[in-house]
Amino acid sequence: MTRQTISHWPAPPAGWPAELRQDFAAGAGRGQVGSRLVSETDRVRVWSLSLRPGERIGFHTHVLDYFWTAVTGGRARSHYADGRIAEVAYEPGDTQHHTFPVGAFMIHDLENIGETELSFTTVEFLDSANAPLPVSDL
Template sequence: MAQHVIAHWPAAPAAWPEALRRDFAGRAGIGAVGSRLVSQTERVRVWLLTLEPGERIGFHTHVLDYFWTAVTGGRARSHYGDGRIAEVTYAAGDTQHHRFGPGDFMTHDLENIGETPLTFTTVEFLDSANAPLPTGA
């Protein structure tokens, strides 16, 4: 049976602006990895994430194995719980797969820094090494 073994969520990097640190503190451990949960079965959760230019989804935490596919192209910036900040240009169809072992996780946000709407589909596998986090829904 999958379980959580995370004792506590780390603090946000001190170099981040106060608003980002507050958002991180309030949302680390939230499993809502998209704008809208569009489907769920006993095996998967399917999320849609759409961000208009300048829009941002707050911090959320991944503990389940998952993949995302960019439905549209665009540019985005993410702040990661380990202090990294990444800016990425996506093309429609770009896909990335992630796996997490027991107790492993990743917390990040995502901001559309491009000039067009940015849309992703994310599929999480509920039979992963970790139990699903609450989605906040």
């Protein structure tokens, strides 16, 4: 299978504060989509993400098909490449699947805005339409 390698990323939204724009620019193309890479095989990458109240994982880029499951409940805020800001309440077991066709991707951050630790498990599928991003910054 021929997969596309994505290497051109958008500029951060102009209306964001300078610190957020800098973090966006640094995170565009970053393949570290969790706090810790728990397991990797020739088929999947399994990530753990845990954020204490007020903690944030910086911008990172999803190019692979994946799903996440909330291990704990809580509230979070994400900023997206299109300038959108979303606040979401999670319950344990909430799960969402994402699929990216050739050339598609999503860049976002995630901040715990709740009062309890927020934890997720994310599974990326390495046989997706796009080539995996490197995770060398682990």
